[in-house]
Amino acid sequence: MDAADTIHNEWFPVANAANVTGNSMHPFQVLDQRYLLLCDSAGSVFVTVDTCPHRGARLSLGSFDGQRLQCAYHGWEFEAAGRCVHQPAHPDRTPSLSAALQPVSIREQYGLWWVCGGDEPKNIPTFAAFAEGRGTSLVMNAARVESSGPRIIENFLDQAHFPYIHADYLGQTPHTEIGRYGVDIVDGELHLTNCVVWQPNPGPRATKGGPVHYDYTVSHPYAATLTKVPSEHDGGELGGFSILLVASPITETSCDVWRVVKVADAGADLNAQRAFNRTIFDQDVPIVESQRPQRLPLSPQMEQHQPADAGSLAYRKWLLARGTHYGTVQIER
Ligand code: FES
Ligand SMILES: [Fe+2]
Structure with missing residues (x-):
């Protein structure tokens, strides 16, 4: 994609807010990138790239219990907000902060959840x-x-x-x-x-x-x-x-x-x-x-x-x- 393209800074709707309720995962794709929207057991909503930082497996193939997202490949566990909290091959080791999932900007408007993957988000459309x-x-x-x-x-x-x-x-x-x-x-x-x-x-x-x-x-x-x-x-x-x-x-x-x-x-x-x-x-x-x-x-x-x-x-x-x-x-x- 063209690096000068302002499309990266636009917001796009990805889910009907009425369908985003506790303990749910919603994989989606925008601008050729796969993402994952998580709604935790408290109803808070997070979006991250749907790719594990370990070996690039698709995170939505794993499981989410409303608290922790577990990758299907080697079982790494992440909080909904992104921090990596468990690597089963080394159960006594504290995972590095750099293993966290990177958050993506998200907003709710007009009954929809919107995401923006860019660093300088523009306006959500007026209505x-x-x-x-x-x-x-x-x-x-x-x-x-x-x-x-x-x-x-x-x-x-x-x-x-x-x-x-x-x-x-x-x-x-x-x-x-x-x-x-x-x-x-x-x-x-x-x-x-x-x-x-x-x-x-x-x-x-x-x-x-x-x-x-x-x-x-x-x-x-x-x-x-x-x-x-x-x-x-x-x-x-x-x-x-x-x-x-x-x-x-x-x-x-x-x-x-x-x-x-x-x-x-x-x-x-x-x-x-x-x-x-x-x-x-x-x-x-x-x-x-x-x-x-x-x-x-x-x-x-x-x-x-x-x-x-x-x-x-x-x-x-x-x-x-x-x-x-x-x-x-x-x-x-
Ligand atoms: S690829 Fe996700 S834990 Fe290894
Ligand atoms: Fe028409």
């Missing part, structure tokens, strides 16, 4: 709607997508595909035209505003098709939020919702995609929300996995463009400014 008092939220199960994070995010920002890939759900021919929308950088975030698409069923109380208004925010190279702005077409305030989508890169061209959905209607049927979001996402996956190259081309001359792509071109520029190389490709100059 303004999550903190707003009214409404309710749900965390979708992660979905594996065989493509780069930037291809996945660009698809999430794109509306011109709605009448085709999401026909009769998020769009419908002949209502295919995409008007001008706002593209601005605000405090280092990319904002796409007043994105209007015609939908056959614009909201929970709609009786006929009409325009729907979306705003998007990008504050992290592998994440974006979509907010549906309620209007008179969909029955007012209760039709609003916001989705945070984050692609956690397993490798450069394979991601676990996490989504947190916040709906304005506190009484919304969350199972129906979950099913609808899964349907829409499943429609996108075959197209995104078919895109070549899998890594997002950042040089404008590598693909053809149309005016509706203003947001995706701004996103590509934003990635360059952020110093994100992982998951992208450029023409060398």
